[in-house]
Amino acid sequence: MTTVLEVPAYEVRLARAGDEDAICDVCREGFAVSSQGLLPPATIERQADAYYDPARVRREVATAGEAIEWQGYVVAVSESGGVLGAAGGGVTGPGVGTVYVLYLRPPLRGRGIGTALLDFVTDQQEAAGATEQWVSVTEGNDLGIPFYVARGFVVRERVPFVTADDGTVEAHSLRMSRTI
Numbered sequence: 001m002t003t004v005l006e007v008p009a010y011e012v013r014l015a016r017a018g019d020e021d022a023i024c025d026v027c028r029e030g031f032a033v034s035s036q037g038l039l040p041p042a043t044i045e046r047q048a049d050a051y052y053d054p055a056r057v058r059r060e061v062a063t064a065g066e067a068i069e070w071q072g073y074v075v076a077v078s079e080s081g082g083v084l085g086a087a088g089g090g091v092t093g094p095g096v097g098t099v100y101v102l103y104l105r106p107p108l109r110g111r112g113i114g115t116a117l118l119d120f121v122t123d124q125q126e127a128a129g130a131t132e133q134w135v136s137v138t139e140g141n142d143l144g145i146p147f148y149v150a151r152g153f154v155v156r157e158r159v160p161f162v163t164a165d166d167g168t169v170e171a172h173s174l175r176m177s178r179t180i
Helices: 020-035 041-051 054-062 113-127 144-150
Strands: 010-014 073-078 083-093 096-104 132-138 154-163 169-179
Touching: 010 113, 020 041, 020 054, 020 073, 020 083, 020 096, 054 073, 073 113, 083 113, 096 113, 132 144, 132 154, 144 169
Parallel strands: 096 132
Antiparallel strands: 010 073, 073 083, 083 096, 132 169, 154 169
8 A cells, every 4th residue: 555645845857966866766666666567577677777777867867958859857856855756758759759757756646746747848848849749658557547648648559568588578558649
């Protein structure tokens, strides 16, 4: 059972040096919770190791905004400096924005932090000329799919998402989009 915490006052801003470990913690935890029962535990660990490695995130924070394909991590940070959630995206083609990552500490779900993060990423993408926005969510993700549907995203396609070392498809991803 997830404990619900009172939401502390927070600000949403671009990530900066020093936020990397907390971004990794939030994203690993969010990915594990949202993938539980959908992906094998070894796959969850392998994916988390690949995407939420502190050295990788440190490079991504340092190079944020150098190309519109990756506009950088965005964080929701409490007054005490704790990272409550993280998101990131970029513009992947003419007029097309993509949300690559959006996670928050699970006990804070349903408190507006995810929406604030998505709004920040959306504003970045609109400023770069995006008029539509895409996201991929693991099929069966009962945390992510309703969040995006409530914000106007529509499922457009179902594609293989994770494959085992032997090429076996372990899950599918729902590609969702909306006009922004």
